[in-house]
Amino acid sequence: MDFESSERAIAPRREDALPATAAAAVKVVIVGGFGVGKTTLVGSVSEIRPLTTEETMTQAGVGVDDTAGVERKTSTTVAMDFGRISINEELVLYLFGTPGQERFWFLWRGLFEGALGAVVLVDTRRLEVSFDVIGRLEERGVPFVVAVNSFPDAPEHPLEELRSALDLPASVPLVFCDARRRDSSRDVLMTLMRYLHSLAAAPEAS
Amino acid sequence: MSNPGGDWEDGTPERLYVITGGRSGDLEPSHLDLVTLIIAKSGPKPGMQPEHAAIMRMCQTPLSLAEISAYLGLPVSVVTVLLGDLLAAGRVLSRPPVAPAKLPDLALIEAVIDGLRKL
Numbered sequence: 001m002d003f004e005s006s007e008r009a010i011a012p013r014r015e016d017a018l019p020a021t022a023a024a025a026v027k028v029v030i031v032g033g034f035g036v037g038k039t040t041l042v043g044s045v046s047e048i049r050p051l052t053t054e055e056t057m058t059q060a061g062v063g064v065d066d067t068a069g070v071e072r073k074t075s076t077t078v079a080m081d082f083g084r085i086s087i088n089e090e091l092v093l094y095l096f097g098t099p100g101q102e103r104f105w106f107l108w109r110g111l112f113e114g115a116l117g118a119v120v121l122v123d124t125r126r127l128e129v130s131f132d133v134i135g136r137l138e139e140r141g142v143p144f145v146v147a148v149n150s151f152p153d154a155p156e157h158p159l160e161e162l163r164s165a166l167d168l169p170a171s172v173p174l175v176f177c178d179a180r181r182r183d184s185s186r187d188v189l190m191t192l193m194r195y196l197h198s199l200a201a202a203p204e205a206s
Numbered sequence: 207m208s209n210p211g212g213d214w215e216d217g218t219p220e221r222l223y224v225i226t227g228g229r230s231g232d233l234e235p236s237h238l239d240l241v242t243l244i245i246a247k248s249g250p251k252p253g254m255q256p257e258h259a260a261i262m263r264m265c266q267t268p269l270s271l272a273e274i275s276a277y278l279g280l281p282v283s284v285v286t287v288l289l290g291d292l293l294a295a296g297r298v299l300s301r302p303p304v305a306p307a308k309l310p311d312l313a314l315i316e317a318v319i320d321g322l323r324k325l
Contacts, residue, residue, distance in 0.1 A: 011260075011277060017267040018243070024304045025241035025270055026318065045325060051276035053240075055283060056222065082272055087321030091304070091314075094241045094270060108282060114239050114303055116318070186325045193322065197315045 016048045018092060025092040028192065029112060031100055031137070032121035033129035037149040038097030039081040041121060041179035045186050046083025046095065054079050055107040078104050095189075100133045112137075117192050118144040121179065124154045127165055134166060145173040145195050147188045222280070226287040238286050243268040243301040251297075257288050258297075265298060 030038045043050045057076045082096045098104065098111060105111055112118070118137055122130040130146070137144045146168060148159075157165075163174050173191050178184040245268050250259035257278065264277055275285045292298040304314055 011264045012267075012269065012273065018269065020245075020267060022243055022268040022301075024301055025243055026304050026314065027241045051273060053272050053275040053282055054279075055281045082276075084270075084273075085321065085325065087318055091317055091321070092241075092243070092270075093318060093321065094272065096240070096272070108240060110239050114241070116315075182325065186322055190319065190322050193315055193319045197312065197319070200312050200315060 012048075018086065019089055021089045022086070022092050023090040025094055027094040027096060027115050028189065029115045029118040029142075030095055030097045030121055031118050031133050031144075032097075032149075033100045033123065033126055033133075036100075036121045036123045036126075036129075037179035038121055041119075041147075041149070041177070041185045041188070042081055042083040042095045042097045044180060044182045044184075045085060045189065047086060048084050050081045050083045050097075052079050052081050053108075057107060078107055080108065100129050102132075102136045105136075112140055112142050115142065117196050118142050119188055119192055120144050120146045122146055122148045122162075122166070123151060124148060124157055124162065125151065127162075131166060134168065143192075143196055143199055145175065145188070145192045147175050147177045147179075147191075149179045150176055222284050226284055237302075238271055238289055238300065239303050240272045240282060241270045241303045243270055243303075244274065244289060245269075245299045245301070246292075247297060247299060258292060261285075261288060261292060262297065268301065 030041055032038050039050055054077050057078060078099065080096055080098050082094055085093045085095070087093050096108075096111065096115075098108070120130055120133050120137065134144075134146070146166065148162060159174055159176070162168075163170075166174075168174060173195050175188060175191050177188045244261070244265045246262045246265040248262070249266070250262040254262065257280070260278060261274055264274065269277075271282060271285060271289065274289070275282045278285060280288075289298065289300070293300060304311075
């Protein structure tokens with residue numbers, strides 16, 4: 001067996017180290033279609049350079065001990081970028097940018113189940129992608145807000161027009177953002193947190 | 207496949223099974239979350255499998271399962287198995303994430319809001 005390649009694993013940089021007091025983490029999922037700016041948003045607020053974790057989709061584990069099975073390499077790699085914000089000395093927030101297609105969500109078990117909530121990042125040029133994502137999150141009972149990433153060449157729509165196009169309930173926050181800007185991305189997360197706060201403060205109303 | 211591990215473009219299922227000794231993450235009891243923080247109790251020990259040693263080295267300060275996966279260039283499912291070994295051997299400690307019940311705790315949300323304000 002040859003493991004030499006793993007010796008070259010890149011370790012976190014010294015300045016990326018969390019304090020030893022970091023006691024627990026929470027996560028927020030940024031969901032959106034390809035190219036909508038998930039990694040841009042994660043990168044603009046993250047204290048570390050966004051990292052990528054990959055998972056391999058395969059036809060189960062059959063055929064591994066069976067030489068006939070070696071011929072069938074039906075594996076696909078799916079990547080998920082993420083970043084990190086130290087909230088205080090004890091608490092760390094992780095942001096995961098995940099593809100909009102639900103079939104990928106199962107690759108990372110507990111991705112949504114343990115999440116505080118989600119941000120659906122929308123490109124007005126491809127609204128139909130978001131429509132599906134919103135439906136899936138509603139089914140799963142994941143609280144979310146919707147952020148419209150402003151692309152220079154995208155047609156401008158009033159928020160209320162977008163709300164009805166997305167068939168979004170009036171209670172779900174809908175905001176514009178510029179994912180490239182730290183303050184704008186931070187405000188999106190703040191919108192999600194305020195929304196979660198309102199849900200937690202008045203659970204009967206939901 | 208862009209991974210910092212270099213040679214892992216042959217990250218085929220067969221290759222990954224070698225690293226985990228033929229075990230699949232799906233068969234392990236999954237008590238590890240993407241954001242479970244891992245801390246090594248010591249430095250790497252001689253004779254450790256290189257992947258285990260690499261985890262021991264990078265977890266001298268707390269690091270999430272997702273970050274370990276990213277730095278090793280290995281899937282989360284594989285890292286879960288490797289961490290299971292180290293946990294069972296008492297080599298590392300895990301700090302589970304704050305589990306939001308049905309609705310998250312108000313104090314937790316307020317702490318996050320305070321933290322974001324400082325950005």
